[in-house]
Amino acid sequence: MDAAHMRATVEKYIEAVSTDNIELIREIYADNATVEDPVGSDPHEGIAAIEAFYSRIHGVGVKLELTGNARCAANSVAFPFTATTQGRTLEIIDVFEFNADGKVVSMKAYWGA
C-alpha cells in the first residue's frame, strides 16, 4: 500500500472527525470495515454501524490533532493524536489497516482511563 495514500487518509480522517463530515468517513472506510474504539470494546461492524458511531461522536463535538507523524508499515498505518471534547483532552493512537482498494478495513483505537 502506498504510504502517501495512507498518510493522506489519516489527514482526511482527522478532518472528517473534527468537522463532522460523515461523507469523508464514508470515503475512508470499506463497506465491510470494523471499528474497535477503544480496543477491548465491542467492534462496530459494517459501514452503517460505523456511520452511526461517528454520528454519536459528532453529537458531542470533538477536535482531533496529530501529535506526531503517521507511521506506515505494509498495509497499515499507526498515528498519535489528541481528541479534545468538552474541555477534556485524551491521548490516543489509532491503527488503520487498508484493503487492496485503499479503503480502511480495520480501525483500532488505543486509549483508556
Next chain:
Amino acid sequence: MDAAHMRATVEKYIEAVSTDNIELIREIYADNATVEDPVGSDPHEGIAAIEAFYSRIHGVGVKLELTGNARCAANSVAFPFTATTQGRTLEIIDVFEFNADGKVVSMKAYWGA
C-alpha cells in the same frame, strides 16, 4: 490489565533495547510471544527467536526515546518513539498485547521507509 504495569513494561522495553539488556527482554516477553517488526515482515515466534532478533539489533547499536505517552486499552498498549542508530532516526509506534500473567505475547512495530 493494569495500566501502570503496561506503562512500566514500556519503560523497561525502552531501557532494554537502548542498553543492550537481553535479561530485561526475557522478563518482558512470554515464552510463546511473537514479534512482527516491522508489520508486514515474517514474525519472530517464541522467546528464542525473539532473543536472537534483539541480539542482532544490539549488534548494530540503537537508542530508543519515547516521543509521547503510552496509550493503554484493555490488555494492550501503543506507544510512539524514535529509534536512533548509526546517525539515522526512525519514527516508530509499537503495540504490545499482554497475557494474563502480565507478559507481552504480541509485539507489532509500525515503521517503514
